[in-house]
Amino acid sequence: MTVETNLTRKTIRINRLKLLGLFSIVFVPMAAATSMYFAGWGVPSGSTNNGELIWPPIHIAELQAIDSQGAPLEQHFSLDEPGARPLKWDLLSADADKDATESKWVLLVTGNQDCSEACQKALYTVRQVNIALGKESERVTRVLASSDDINSLSKVIAPQYPMLALASVNTETLQRFSAGRVANANTDKMNGETIDNWSIWVVDPLGNVILRYEADRHGKEILKDMKRLLKLSNIG
Structure with a gap:
């Protein structure tokens, strides 16, 4: 075996290693990304948000809530629609800002029946x-947004939370809206009475429901x- 032959084989090995390295650079990240996407391997369990992320987002129209004037709640998030107005707590008052051109971010509290202790706590928190x-x-x-009568609810809630907008929602619609997003979303029954979870939701100015909290x-x-949301967003 000559020196020239040894050099040739060494060169071939080096070239093969270089080629293998090139393939590794290109295909290993692709394989890893594919595994993470389809199998969930190596995906971090933590997240930057404290609330439960609603992904893909749902639209507020799915709640089918009605405002205190009897208009669909989603109307306040579609400002390009005829008659649409930004959602404001004082929408029905003489002091309402008629010149407002943008809707707002919404902290939405939902639940069934009377505004219980959990409801009161959620309202205080938001x-x-x-x-x-x-x-x-x-x-x-x-x-x-509650299935309780909006007029009777107003008498109880308005004195405590005067800057709170009220909306009414059907019980069955509320359950469908929460299904799959609230632990134990199917209501329990105790002594013939329905007991529902109260939740806090974050809704963006376009009507997308994006976060949920107990x-x-x-x-x-x-x-x-x-x-964080307000810092990153240029809407609302």
Whole structure:
């Protein structure tokens, strides 16, 4: 075996290693990405948001809620539609801002039957979050959507939360809206009465429902998510 032959074989091995390395650079990341996508291998379990991410987002129209004037709630998120108006807590008052041109981010509280202790806690939490947003607080409004009678609900809730918009929703529609997104979404029955979960949702100015929290979630976690959303968003 000559020196020249040894050099030739060594050169071939080096070239093969280079070729293998080139293939590794191109195909290994592709294989890893495919495995992560289809099998979930190596996907981080953590997330940057504290709430439950609704993906793909659902639209507020699925809630089929009706505002205090009897108009569909989603109308306030479709400002390109005839007669559409930005959602504001004071929409029915003489002081309502008729010149507003943008809808707002919404902290939405939903639940069935009377505004229970869980409901009251959720309403208090979203109010404190709204206040804690400081100068950004004007970009956010709050809505309570319940199957309870909106007139009787107003008498109880309005004195405590005067800057809260009210909407009514059908019980069955509310259950469908929450199904698959709320733990134990199927209502339990106790002594013939239906017991439902109360939830807090984040709705963007276009009507997309993107985050959900339990009614007893700490306000600091919701506030952190809202600050991040408002910082990144140029709408609302």
